[in-house]
Structure formats: C-alpha cells, structure tokens
Amino acid sequence: MPDPIELTLRHQMNSRDERNLLDHTVQGIVGSPLDRPEGPLKVRGTATYADEDHPPGTVYGWLVRSTVGKGWVVGLNTSELRAMPGVLAVIRDDRLIRNPAQGQAGKAPYQGPAEVFYKGQPIAVVVAETMEQARDAALAARAQYDDRTDKGVFTPERASYETPPKKQATQGDLDKEMDAAAFRVDLEYTTPTMSHSAMEPHAAVAWWEDGQLKVRGSYQMLKHNVEELADALGISPKKVRILSPYVGGGFGSKLGISHEAVGAAIAAQKVGRPVAIALHRRQVYETTMRRSESRQRVRLACDRDGQLTAVGHEAWVSNLPGERFSEPVTQATPFTYRGENRLIGHHVGRLNITAAGSMRAPGEAIGVPVTEAALDELAEAAGLCPVELRLRNIPDKDPTTGKPYSGNRLADCLRRGAESFGWADRPQPGTRRDGEWLIGMGMTSAIRVNMLENSAARVTLAADGTALVETDMTDIGTGSYAILTQIAAEVLGLPMDRVTTMLGDSDLPASSGSGGSFGAASAGSSVMLAAQAVRDRLAERMGCDPGELTLKDGTAIAGNRQRQIVDLLAGDSLQGTGEIEPGTTSQDHRQACWGAQFAEVAVSSVTGEVQVRRLSAVFATGRILNPKTARSQCIGGMIFGIGQALHEEVMTDPRDGGFVNRDLAEYHIPANLDVPHIDVEFLDDRDPYANPMQAKGIGELACCGTAGAIVNAIANATGKRFHHFPVTLDKVLAKLD
C-alpha cells in the first residue's frame, strides 16, 4: 500500500468557536443514542482486560504488605520464602513505590520500600510460577520492623494541618456580615475516607523485549503513565510501551502508575520472564488511592430578600507526608452563587493512611453536597423555598473573578428539574408518612468545573472508504470507543460500521487520557480535528470550500455535484492528525457544567434506614455526543452519590490506620435494591468557549450534588439535620424519637 497523505490540523481554544461544525454535518451519528461498538465483546467476556492476556511463560507476582502503621523494615525472611514451592524471587528493590502516582504527575511517586508510612504499604514483591504460590509465599512473609506505630498519626483529630497560602481567599468581611445579616447558618460537616472500588482490580503484566519494556495494564492516562513508569525504573520513556485497551472502571484510581506495573516491570527484569501482578481487592483498598476524608465549615448569610451576602467554606483534608495533591473541596464555591463577602479556606493534614488522590470529581463531589446542604438550612431559616433561594443567587458573572461565564444554565436546570420532579408537592418537614416511613424531598444544584487538556489523534481514511481512528485515549467504561467512532464517522460522512477505533496503546498519538471528565471533550476534539483535516482535503478534491461540502454515507456533495468518497480518494489514503490545545477561553471565561438534582427518600421511623425512592436530574453540559452513554454516565454518577450519602465509608482502625472494611462485602456501595428509578434529562446546550465540539464534561457532574439532595430530603422527611456523611441508620436513630 502506498504511504498515506499526511495532513495536520491543530487548534488552540483562543476564541469562541463560530464554525460549530457538528451542527452542520448530516450523517446524524453524533447526538444519537448509539450502542458501544465494543459492547458485544464486553458482554461476551471476550474483551481482554489487562490481566487477561499473558505472553507465554508469564509468572506471577504478589505484593507483601506492611503490618505496621509506621516504621522501618529492617529484615525479611527472604531465604525462607525463596525456598517455598515455585518461588523465583523475593524483591526488595529501592525503585518500588510507596503509593501510586497522582493524576498527570508524569514522574515517579515517592520510592523506596524500607520506610513504612502506612499499614498495608507494599514492602516487597514475591514472584512464583503460579499466582497461588506467589500469594502463599507473600502471606508467609515475616518482616522485622523498627516499629514506630506509636508515633503514627492515624486520625484527623491528631493531625496537624498546614494552611497553604495560595489556597486561601477572602473577599469583603465574612465575620462582620455573618453578625449583621438577617439570616445565617454556621455549620460543620464531615465526609469520610472513600474508595473508588472499580470493578476491575489494578493489574499489570510486564515483559522486556530487547531492552524495551511492554506493560499491559489498567490505566487511565497513558502518556503520563509511560513517563511515570520510566521515571520509576530509571529508563527513558521511549523504552516503555503501555497497552490498556480496556479498563474495568477507574474513577480516578488508575490515573497514575501503580504498584503492580512498577513491581511487575522490576520483577520481569529480575527473573527474565513476563510477570503479572494483579492486586487483591484488599490491596486495591489499602494501597491504591483513597478520597480524603474532610471536615468542612460552611458559613452562609442572606438578607431579607434571600440574597446571599456571605459565603464561607473552609475544608480540612489529609494526605500522606509529601504528597502534593489535596482534595480541592471548595473548588465550586468561588463561582456558583452571589455573595460579596467570601472566605475560602483549605487546610491539609498529614496522616499515616494510604495516599489520597483524585476520585470522581475531586473537590465538588464532597464540597457541593455540603454547601448545598447548608443552603437548605439557610433556606429554612429564611423561610424560602430551596429552589427559589438558589434562583435568587445565580450571578450574571463569576462573583470572585468578575469573568463572564462561558454559559450558565443553572436557572434553566433548576426550573425544569423542579417541574418534572413535582417539587411543588414537597411536604412540610416531618409531616408526610407512609406507614412507618417518613417521606421527604430534597434538591441540590450540581456544579463541576469544565476542563480541556492537550490531546492528539490520528484519523486515516483508507482508499476503500473505511476509516481508522487512533489515539492513546482510554475507555474506562465511559464510552470513548463509541463517541470517538461517532465523531469521526460524523465528520467524514460514514456509517459507524465503516469506522474502527483503536485506543489504549501508548504508541498512538498522545491524548488527554480519561480523567476530570475532560476525556470526551479533549480526545473528541482531537478526533474531530483529525477528521476535519481529511474532510478539508476531500473538499479540495471536490473543488469546493470546506463549508460547502456535505458528506453522507460515503458520498460527497457540493452544490449540485455528487461523488463517491472512494472515487475522490482515487487510490490514496488520507491521514489526518488532529491536536487540540487549551487556550485563553479557559482563562477568560468561567467554564462549568450545570445541573439540578431532586430526590425523594423514605426514612424508617423504626430503624433509621434510609431508602431513596426517586432521583431526578436535569443537566446542561454542552453538546451531548451520545445520549445513551451520557445518560449511563449520569446514572452511574448519581448512584455514586447515593453511596456517598448513605453507604460509603472506609473504616480505619484508630490504633494503626489499617483499613478494616477492605472488600466489597464490607465497604458498602449501593446494591441494586438501593437504586431507585433515575430520571436524567439533558437540556439542549452548546458551549462555544469549551472546545470546537461545544461539548463539556458529564461523568463527574452527575455525582456533584446527589448526596446533598439526599440529605436534604432526609431533613425534609424527618425534620432533623444530619451533618456527617454517610447518613447511616445509627446516625438517624440517634435523632429519632
């Protein structure tokens, strides 16, 4: 085959998108609720996840855990383990990592297995012929420690907090306004440590070929993961290739390179054979990322008209010593509501608990439900309907920076949501019953920042009229395969079945990866640009301006002329590379995703059990590329919110920081019976400042608020307020008559 003709289209978002290409294409695929192209593989169990395809001769590694909460490893019964059946190596290598890399770190996390910072930290890797032998040997490991558990800090109460100056902000005089205002609330909330609990445990298989390292792993951001892994091993990133064709859920837990990849790569080097390491579920809990617990103080005040005059939001979160990430709890507070007097506080404590990192919607996921719960109390104090209070406080520009919004549809979401949910039927607090069950309704705004990241993709239109999309983007269950195929097919005027998408290979053009809900916008824009480069060349061959060209079902149309795309190609294949870069539109406009959520709950007056009876949401989040996968993302996010409101909490032992409920039987996420009917509606929306597709993030937005709507509904049902998440029955019970 002749070389393809290479074309490039780069775009930096420095101005409003005026072209709005996807509203002028006619294939009718973008915006359609299409199935995932890889769906049948997943349903049949033939999609090969990281640990499901091993090279011949693969052996198995298992991590050895620290059994102390703090200290130093001073010895290990290595020779005893080495003598156990099947054992090939016991590895205590200085390159082993303490915790996974943070998202987009691009370099190795803290390394060295000798110093123990938390219970469960990997201190060695055992390699054996079979997984069972490796595990058996790892369980037989007996380390000698210089045990400093008595010096460990395992609870937030005992932590000392840093107050990073750059993360504080004040405007006006909050204290003064709190004293002067007509209505005010000053409340303290806590949210617990949570865990992503993705279905697929972290896993990697690593092997070396001619000095090149190959890893099949379960990761979200391959271009960063290559750099992180290379840095951890002390080799050039050029020598590392990572394959993540399918990822069984991430939620942020697989943003950065983790123990299994580093351990498998070192082990493979040592034993000269491919090594697979799959974390046990317990290890996923205790050695990968967690969402930090938080303590939050919220101060709100409004005047007699329900105009907010003071907004204070301070958060105390934690991480391991030296980790730079800290849960940005207050992220949405500066720009969501009015208020001339504003205070943002952020404090970071150091705990000997496994590292805190990004988990679905870091910041807003736990910050928004709390501020929205406090707003509910303010509405009650002011005698206002909670929806009305919010409607009265939507600013016409970012109240902190004075920058315009790229678009703010919060009011539309609130009004539409209230109407379709039947909000007018909300009872007076504590007055509606169904047998022993107290019934209540609650609502929340949903807010999440919108982001765009550098992303590249390649689209090749072959001479036979089929197209191939290639990028190192990952599909973590969100629908990347579907939407990227749709975008290319739409722009090129091809049916879905003539476009194939290859993802999850770090040798392909570097994408944003999956995270921060920016994947669809970033990778999608790059695919659109790549396809647009090809399309522009087809226009040239048609002898028309790109704006005059219509592509549909393999046919090119310009004015009254019509030609088959295959004929235009005339034996050539066209290869477009598209690159999107964020630009000034993300600095000069406040970009966010908006929504409103409504919940109806039933609370047992006997046991304190809470059941969510209905959940309903309206979102305005730019162009919806695929309403089916978008809706699934939202439903998933809202179920995440149910878990956050009612179920999820990592219980740590205060004596050594160990996670006690480190499996899916005891770390409770909602089961089917906990999930009611969920309504999701998208407003027709475009954000021309976001990216050339005018689409925005979805998956995280859906969980930013849900828990607030649920606790507000519990308050409406019971007439009592709950400030500590999750609202388990013991907490309810304590306030019931």
Next chain:
Amino acid sequence: MRPFTYTRAATPAEAIGSAARIIAGGTNLLDLMKHQVETPDRLCDVNHVGLDRVERDGDGLRIGALVRNSDLAADDAVRTDWPLLSRAILAGASGQIRNRATTGGNLMQRTRCYYFYDIDAPCNKREPGSGCAAIGGRTRLHAILGASDQCIATYPGDMAVALSALDATVEVEGPEGRREIAATAFHRLPGTTPERDTELRPGEMILSVRLPAPLGGRQIYRKVRDRRSYAFALVSVAAAVGMKDGRMETVRLAFGSVAAKPWRAIEAEAMLAGQAPSADLFDRAADVVLAGAQGYGDNDFKIPLLRRTMRAVLAEATQETM
C-alpha cells in the same frame, strides 16, 4: 492458598469420621482458605453424597444438609408452613451465593469480624491466646449480648436465626453415632474458647435439619442492615406469633447478629405469651432481652436498634388482620 488434598465423598459415611475439613458450597470456606484464616490440609467434598432433599417428617420436615439455600427458600412446604425460614434465607447473601450455599454449610458459616479475617491481627477465635483486636478496634458488626473478654464476634447468618426461633434440630453423625442438637444450642458463646463456633465435634457431619410441626401464626423476619441487599445484618429479628382471643398464644423470638449465636429470647417469650399485646409490654420484654447488653463503641447503637426493631416486629405480628 496452601496446597491441600481433595477427596470427593460418594456417601456420607466416607465423610464422617474423616479428619478432612468438609466442603459443600464453599461460599465461606474458600474465602477463609484464600486468606489463610483456615489452612486445612485435606478437604472432603460432600456435594455428591445425596442429602439434598426436603422431605416430610411426620408433621415436620427433614431438610438434607446439602439442600441449597435457594431451593429451600423456594420449597412449597417451607413457604407455606414455615415462612419464617424462607424469609430469613431470602434476606441473606445474593442470588448467586444462595444457589451455591447449603443448609449444613450455612450453619457452619463463620463470623465476619474484620480482625478474624486479618491474619496479621490478634484473634482468639482464629489463634487461641493471641488476643482480641476487635476490643478497642472497630466494632460495627460486633456483639452486644453474650460476648466475653476473649471475643466479641457475632454469628452473621440469617437462616439459623429462623431455625432457632422455629425450634429446629440439627441431626449430626460422627464416629460415635448420630445425635441431634437443638438449633438454639448448636452455636456457642465464646466464653474462654471462642475458637469453637459450634457444638459439632471433630469427625461429625451435619446430615439434616429437622423442623417440628408448623407453628402457624404470623411469621416475620426483619433484617436491619447498612444497605438493602448483600449486607450482613446489624440486627435481625425472627418472630412467630400466634394470637387467640386478642392475646398472644405462641411466641417465638430470636435475634441475629447480636451475639456469637442466634439469640433466642426464651424469657421474653414467656413474658409475652398469654398477654394482650401492648407497647408497654413489648418494651418490658425488650428490657429482658437487653438485660446485660453491652456495646463496644461503634456498635452501641445496636442496643436501641434491637429494642425498636423488636417492638415494631411484635406490633406487626400482633396487629389485627384487616
């Protein structure tokens, strides 16, 4: 998992008296072995020995030890005459687990204490004399009744709570012959020997569970838990109450997940029987059940929870039918 030898018994006799650990559904034992909480050298698989039928037994019922939980819950006779048992079973685990789990195996289910499952933690039940990490640790699942300073674990199951309330017996056979153990006496309180969960002796195998004649009345199993399915009970209440002329004639009451065994409330039953139902009476009966109850921090709420749930279940069971 450590290496072990595996044999498959064709008849109960091949399993009885064997030093091998008996495995049936494996829904608990396999996890215990993976975590090396249990490390048996030999396993004897009894899935093929028969004992897999539910049969009439006079006025009662004989349930083979290998009858699957799903089959037992769906059995017509059980659903009609011992609905408490059906309800309790269906409140437990998940559909997949109930398809696999057996009647005998379910009785042998071990505690879910977090520290019992952590071989790096001291645990007198797993390793006698090593201590109890739960005391002073996290105790949401733990006992409020009948615990000792050696162990505060609970028996986590649902089926056995109903069996206790229904006065079932467990038929076992060992090298020294057959015997029957009352379901209420099958599980043990920890005392100074928390390593022994049950009265089953080495070499003995459960053959069947026998139910006496149906109790009639209203039968309720209420399981209170942290989510609506696939969670162990925080407190469960099994009640069977027969009414006559506005008074409680027969009363059976047992509680789950509050002690190392299903907690049959004989004294409270006696107090209630023959009386007209009233909130005050239920409260006093709860006082009797909870005399000596002790919380360990996280689980303090189980004490009021048991009281409230018991009162509500009794109120429901004694309500006049419409």
